[in-house]
Amino acid sequence: MADQYEIADNTELFYKCSKCGRMFEPEDNGNSTCPVCGNSCNTDSCKLVDGSNEDY
Numbered sequence: 001m002a003d004q005y006e007i008a009d010n011t012e013l014f015y016k017c018s019k020c021g022r023m024f025e026p027e028d029n030g031n032s033t034c035p036v037c038g039n040s041c042n043t044d045s046c047k048l049v050d051g052s053n054e055d056y
């Protein structure tokens with residue numbers, strides 16, 4: 001049996017690197033390192049974007 005209502009709250013967030021613009025999955029709930037340029041991303045330095053909705 002699957003609980004369907006759990007899916008509704010499953011929004012996938014990505015960091016958008018402030019240096020190179022690359023979007024990548026956060027490693028934890030905190031800091032993550034950009035796999036492309038090595039820039040250290042957190043909620044202050046990089047933008048969090050909804051992976052299903054690219055915003056420009």
Ligand SMILES: [Zn+2]
Nearest residue numbers: 017020034037
């Ligand atoms: Zn980067």
